Structure formats: structure tokens, C-alpha cells
Amino acid sequence: MTDSVLQVRPLDGAMPARCAVIEPARLRSVCEAARANHERLVALWGSDETTRGGGYALHLALAQRAGLLWLSVPLPPEHPRYPGIADIFPSANRMQRAAYDLCGIHAQDNPDHRKWLRHRAWPGGVFPLRKGFDSASRFPPSDDRYPFVKVEGEGVHEIPVGPVHAGTIEPGHFRFSIVGEKILRLEERLGYKHKGIEKRFESMTLEEGARLAGRVSGDSTVAFAWAYAMAVEGASGTEAPRRALELRAVLLEIERIANHLGDLGYLGNDVALSFGFFQFWRLKEDLLRLCAALFGHRYLMDLIVPGGIARDLPRGGAEQLLERLDAIRAEVATLKSIYDEHAGAQDRFIMTGQVSADLAEKLGLCGMAGRASGIWRDLRVDYPIQPYQRMAVRMANHTRGDVAARASVRFDELAESARLIQALVAGLSSGDIRVPLDATPGGRRGVGWIEGWRGDVLVALETAEGNRIHRLHPHDPSWQNWPVLERAVTGNIVPDFPLINKSFNLSYSGHDL
Amino acid sequence: MYQLLKQIAKTGIVTEPAPNPDENLRQLGQRLSEQVLRHFGRALAIRHVDAGSCNGCELEIHAANSPYYNLEGLGIKFVASPRHADLLLVTGPVSRNMEVALRRTYDATPEPKLVVAIGDCGCDGGIFGENYASCGRVANVIPVDVAVPGCPPSPTAILQGILTAVSASRLRA
Numbered sequence: 180m181t182d183s184v185l186q187v188r189p190l191d192g193a194m195p196a197r198c199a200v201i202e203p204a205r206l207r208s209v210c211e212a213a214r215a216n217h218e219r220l221v222a223l224w225g226s227d228e229t230t231r232g233g234g235y236a237l238h239l240a241l242a243q244r245a246g247l248l249w250l251s252v253p254l255p256p257e258h259p260r261y262p263g264i265a266d267i268f269p270s271a272n273r274m275q276r277a278a279y280d281l282c283g284i285h286a287q288d289n290p291d292h293r294k295w296l297r298h299r300a301w302p303g304g305v306f307p308l309r310k311g312f313d314s315a316s317r318f319p320p321s322d323d324r325y326p327f328v329k330v331e332g333e334g335v336h337e338i339p340v341g342p343v344h345a346g347t348i349e350p351g352h353f354r355f356s357i358v359g360e361k362i363l364r365l366e367e368r369l370g371y372k373h374k375g376i377e378k379r380f381e382s383m384t385l386e387e388g389a390r391l392a393g394r395v396s397g398d399s400t401v402a403f404a405w406a407y408a409m410a411v412e413g414a415s416g417t418e419a420p421r422r423a424l425e426l427r428a429v430l431l432e433i434e435r436i437a438n439h440l441g442d443l444g445y446l447g448n449d450v451a452l453s454f455g456f457f458q459f460w461r462l463k464e465d466l467l468r469l470c471a472a473l474f475g476h477r478y479l480m481d482l483i484v485p486g487g488i489a490r491d492l493p494r495g496g497a498e499q500l501l502e503r504l505d506a507i508r509a510e511v512a513t514l515k516s517i518y519d520e521h522a523g524a525q526d527r528f529i530m531t532g533q534v535s536a537d538l539a540e541k542l543g544l545c546g547m548a549g550r551a552s553g554i555w556r557d558l559r560v561d562y563p564i565q566p567y568q569r570m571a572v573r574m575a576n577h578t579r580g581d582v583a584a585r586a587s588v589r590f591d592e593l594a595e596s597a598r599l600i601q602a603l604v605a606g607l608s609s610g611d612i613r614v615p616l617d618a619t620p621g622g623r624r625g626v627g628w629i630e631g632w633r634g635d636v637l638v639a640l641e642t643a644e645g646n647r648i649h650r651l652h653p654h655d656p657s658w659q660n661w662p663v664l665e666r667a668v669t670g671n672i673v674p675d676f677p678l679i680n681k682s683f684n685l686s687y688s689g690h691d692l
Numbered sequence: 693m694y695q696l697l698k699q700i701a702k703t704g705i706v707t708e709p710a711p712n713p714d715e716n717l718r719q720l721g722q723r724l725s726e727q728v729l730r731h732f733g734r735a736l737a738i739r740h741v742d743a744g745s746c747n748g749c750e751l752e753i754h755a756a757n758s759p760y761y762n763l764e765g766l767g768i769k770f771v772a773s774p775r776h777a778d779l780l781l782v783t784g785p786v787s788r789n790m791e792v793a794l795r796r797t798y799d800a801t802p803e804p805k806l807v808v809a810i811g812d813c814g815c816d817g818g819i820f821g822e823n824y825a826s827c828g829r830v831a832n833v834i835p836v837d838v839a840v841p842g843c844p845p846s847p848t849a850i851l852q853g854i855l856t857a858v859s860a861s862r863l864r865a
């Protein structure tokens with residue numbers, strides 16, 4: 180896509196980002212050109228502009244070589260509709276359906292028109308993200324019929340699982356079509372945790388929203404809080420101090436390590452290597468306790484705020500962190516060789532839940548799982564912001580795309596994050612950790628885009644008068660990766676589903692909003 | 693194998709003592725008899741239901757299963773079906789899309805049963821509150837015996853909530 184065709188304007192903020200407005204009639208050709216150019220669809224959402232003299236709007240975020248492009252497509256107030264793009268970007272399917280459920284904007288010529296986030300909480304024809312919708316509205320539980328795709332054939336059985344699962348897992352519904360033990364098809368149904376997060380943002384000030392951003396997906400609280408802060412800082416023209424940016428990166432890499440430790444433990448547990456679970460979870464617990472001691476919160480919630488960070492690293496904290504990371508690095512190296520040499524574990528990991536590079540590219544697999552399938556993208560490398568600019572982050576890369584590859588990427592990233600934290604802490608700038616936010620008028624835009632442990636997290640913000648939020652879309656990479664999980668399990672046996680699922684470890688809350 | 697055994701030996705036993713019950717967490721008077729409680733005290737089967745959390749509370753339930761806390765050593769185990777459960781551990785504000793599933797799980801749990809609501813969201817709806825998609829606190833949907841605040845509450849606090857639920861209430865004693 181060339182700029183001569185699109186009228187683009189740069190957006191202020193830490194990430195290279197631009198925005199453009201296009202007519203619905205041009206949407207498909209613009210998307211086709213983007214696809215041909217290997218650009219990626221990061222997010223798609225809708226908004227209600229009727230209170231600002233418009234109709235509705237469709238928004239798309241595309242990852243271009245130069246940075247993020249935020250495309251807005253104005254739609255009329257009557258029958259807002261646009262040509263669907265799910266055939267160009269398959270990951271758009273569920274996002275288009277969610278945009279309809281919430282905003283009532285309709286993707287034409289999309290073969291899949293089933294509801295997605297709407298279950299029984301509100302009836303069809305009612306759209307919670309419209310400005311006239313009162314967020315306190317209650318509706319009698321509506322009918323919740325949902326037509327799953329039927330697989331026909333001799334000996335084909337269906338197994339429905341969930342929404343409530345055995346074990347501590349978030350709720351979602353999985354419908355397996357199987358022959359014997361073999362999975363022919365998996366169909367997911369998500370949206371059970373939808374709790375009105377986007378509507379809730381619109382009742383908050385820019386300062387208040389930070390806490391909510393940190394609770395879109397608790398396991399990625401740092402990534403979302405940073406993306407949120409970056410979006411607000413961009414919209415308000417605020418620059419966080421250097422020391423704050425360095426400490427944000429320390430927190431983000433701690434979050435990556437903590438999650439990878441937990442997942443590596445569970446991957447061991449799922450192949451009857453409970454030794455691995457106990458060892459990794461002991462290391463994780465040690466790290467969480469240190470976080471509580473140094474920063475006042477085990478998961479580092481509410482530390483990143485627009486304008487900087489809320490709390491500095493205490494005196495002596497750097498030494499404790501370095502010591503802990505040394506211990507984790509050494510023990511993880513030992514555990515890695517135990518995993519690598521454990522025939523039973525390797526037997527279950529290798530060639531299980533495989534996603535080829537071609538399929539990954541086609542469906543838009545991203546983040547950590549993408550890097551295990553030959554999709555070597557990482558915001559810290561592709562668009563390094565401060566302080567990553569001077570860190571030369573080494574990107575994990577693998578090609579086999581199986582459970583073993585996703586475990587291997589986690590091991591590599593864990594070691595790299597420890598190296599980054601050590602370098603950051605050793606060269607920490609002095610000075611302030613927070614600057615006040617300037618008053619922000621309405622109609623300003625900001626984007627935050629951060630490589631969380633699972634993948635890239637996006638926050639797209641448009642402000643309203645009085646330091647408030649007109650529309651905020653938080654996007655978790657699970658949107659892209661959930662549909663790929665359906666394909667990853669095809670041809671595998673049912674008992675391997677928990678292992679494959681864990682190897683992706685996708686967020687329900689971050690997706691259901 | 694040698695490396696594995698060496699690592700186990702090097703780690704040793706890391707389990708810490710369990711917390712005491714805290715009567716302040718109790719929402720309803722103890723409904724169960726001493727006899728039942730004595731039985732639960734020896735073997736307690738827990739079913740976790742995520743009714744709409746941000747998944748932060750789940751992180752701490754997972755952490756409570758780490759070797760530092762040794763739930764199994766206290767006779768507590770997580771079970772796969774509500775039909776085998778004595779106690780439901782419920783996280784999150786209850787999303788309206790999970791309301792029916794939570795009620796059904798509660799109904800499927802045999803009497804006598806206990807419910808512990810986890811986290812600020814479980815206690816009062818937390819930052820999400822009540823809205824078109826959220827019923828707010830767990831007690832708005834099913835009876836809650838003990839509620840554990842925190843965002844998220846630590847594994848020790850969760851454990852304390854569970855132990856409070858199965859301890860005899862001071863009011864009854």
C-alpha cells in the first residue's frame with residue numbers, strides 16, 4: 180500500500196504509528212494490497228460516532244513495515260455496513276462478528292454471520308457499545324442457540340466440553356468431532372467472560388482507565404498497562420521519563436519470565452512429569468515473592484501509569500533482582516536439560532499440535548506461538564522503542580511449530596529476558612519516574628503497542644472532552660491465535676488436547692472483554 | 693535420571709505452615725455441623741469455577757498448588773466434577789454469560805456444600821461492577837459462605853478463606 184493512494188497522518192507517541200480514513204468502497208482493495216505486501220491485521224473494531232455528528236465507524240490496525248497503520252472507515256448512521264474482509268484476513272472473522280454484536284456494524288458477504296460475544300446477556304438488535312445504550316441495562320436471559328458446524332460421516336462422534344472445565348482453566352466451550360480417539364475437527368465458542376470492559380472504559384477518566392487496562396487479562400497486566408499508558412501519553416502529548424521507561428521494560432520482562440516459568444511447569448505436568456511442575460512453580464513463586472517485596476504486588480499490577488510508573492525500585496532492589504535472576508537462569512538451564520533428555524516428555528512434545536509456517540502465515544498466528552512456527556516477528560525487534568532501542572533484543576525463532584517448539588521458544592525467551600533485565604538494571608538512568616499528564620481535549624488519538632509474553636497487545640484510544648475516553652479498544656493476541664488452535668489439534672488424539680492447549684496458553688478474558 | 697534426582701535432593705522440602713482461619717472473612721454463619729466439618733477437615737474436595745475473572749485470581753489458585761503451600765498435605769484436593777465437590781471456589785464478577793453455568797454447577801454440587809468467593813471481584817464485583825454483562829459479586833447469584841478480598845488475594849489468603857469455611861464458627865461454638 181503506498182502513501183500516494185492513502186492520506187495518512189502521523190500519530191504522536193512512542194510507537195511509529197499513522198492513521199488514515201478510507202471509504203468503505205476502497206476497504207477491500209486496500210486490504211488486498213496490504214496482504215500482498217505481507218502486512219498483518221492486528222485488530223478490528225467498531226465505534227459509534229453519532230454523538231459527534233457522524234454515523235458509525237469500522238477501525239482496522241495493520242502492522243506495516245514502517246509501523247502501525249490505524250485505518251478508519253466511516254459508515255452511515257442508517258444500516259451501517261461494510262464489505263467483509265475475512266477472506267483476505269481470516270482472523271477478521273471473529274472480530275467482525277464481535278464488532279457487530281457490540282456496535283451493530285455489519286460485514287457484508289461474510290459467510291459466517293453467527294453471533295460471537297453475545298450469548299444470552301442481551302438480545303439481538305441491541306448493541307452495548309452504541310452511545311445511546313445504558314450500561315446498567317438488564318435484559319431477561321435471551322435464547323442462546325448457537326449453530327455449531329456439524330461433521331458428518333461414519334463413526335463420527337461429538338464431544339462437547341465446557342464452559343466449566345475440570346481444573347483451573349478459564350471458561351470456554353470446545354466441541355470436538357472425533358473418530359475413535361482422533362480429532363477430526365475442533366470448534367471453539369468463546370465469549371463466556373464478556374463483562375463489558377470496553378463500555379466500562381467509557382465511564383472512566385484517562386487516569387482511572389489504567390487500573391482497568393491492567394485487568395483486561397491479568398496474566399498480561401504489565402503489557403496492557405504499558406500499552407494503555409503509551410496510548411494516553413500519545414494522545415495527551417506526554418513523555419514518560421527515561422527511568423520510567425527502563426523500569427517498565429524490567430517489569431515487562433519479569434512478566435514474561437513469570438508466565439514462561441508457569442507454562443513450562445504445566446507442560447511438564449501434562450506429560451506426567453510432575454517434578455517439572457513443582458520445580459518451575461517453586462522458581463515462579465520465588466520471583467513473585469520478590470516482586471511483592473520490591474514493587475508491592477506479586478503480578479506488578481497498577482505500577483505502570485500514564486506519565487511514568489507509580490513506584491520506584493527500592494534501594495538494594497537491583498541487587499536482589501540480579502541475584503534472583505542468576506539463580507533462575509542456572510536452575511532453568513538444569514531443568515531444560517532434564518526436559519530435553521526425558522524421553523517420555525519429548526515423545527509427547529514432538530510433532531504434537533503442529534502448526535506449519537504456511538498455515539501460521541495464512542491464519543495470522545502471532546507472538547510467542549508464531550515465533551515457534553516460523554513467523555519471526557517481535558515488536559521489540561521490529562519497532563524497538565526506548566529502552567529496547569539500545570538493547571539489541573535477540574528474537575527466539577523456531578520452525579517446527581509443535582509443542583516442543585513452543586516450549587523451546589519459552590526457554591529461549593526466558594533466558595533472553597533475564598539478560599535484558601540484568602542489562603537494564605545495571606544501566607538504570609537516574610531521575611524522575613513520573614510526570615503529570617496534561618489536560619487532554621476530546622478527539623485525540625493514541626496507540627499503545629507492546630510485545631507481551633503471549634504476543635503483541637494493542638490499545639487504541641480516542642479521547643472525549645474532559646480527560647475522558649470516547650472509545651478504547653484493548654486487543655489481546657489471543658484473538659489471532661484461538662482460531663489457529665482449532666487447526667493445531669486436528670489429527671491429534673483427544674488426550675493430547677490439554678497439552679496442546681497449554682502450549683499456546685491463550686487468554687479468554689483478554690478475548691471476551 | 694541422575695540429574696533429576698539430584699535436583700530433587702537439592703531442592704529439599706519447601707512447604708510452609710498453613711495460615712489460621714479468619715472469622716472476618718465469613719459472610720454467613722457456619723451452616724455445617726461439627727461432625728461434617730471434622731470430616732471436611734480431613735479430606736476436602738474443591739471445584740473451582742471461573743465465573744468471569746480477569747484470570748489474575750486463577751494465577752494465585754495455580755500458585756496455591758505450588759510446593760510452598762502443599763494443599764494436598766492439608767487434605768485439600770481439586771476435583772474435576774462438581775458432583776465430587778464439597779466446596780466451590782468461585783472467581784470473578786459473575787458474567788451474565790456465565791450466570792447459568794455457575795447456578796448449574798452449584799445445583800450439581802451435593803449438600804452439604806460450601807462456597808468461597810475469591811478476590812475483590814468475587815466479593816463486590818471489583819472494578820467491573822454490575823452492568824449489562826456482569827452480575828457483580830458472586831453472592832448475587834449463589835449463597836456465599838466466605839469471601840476473600842484482594843486483587844488478586846495471595847495463595848495464603850485463599851488458603852485462609854478455605855480453612856475459614858471449614859472451621860467451626862465462633863457464633864456457633
Ligand code: SF4
Pocket residue numbers: 394397744745746747748749783784785810811812813814818819842843844845
Ligand atoms: S479480583 Fe482482581 S485479580 Fe481477581 S479477577 Fe478481579 S480484577 Fe482480576
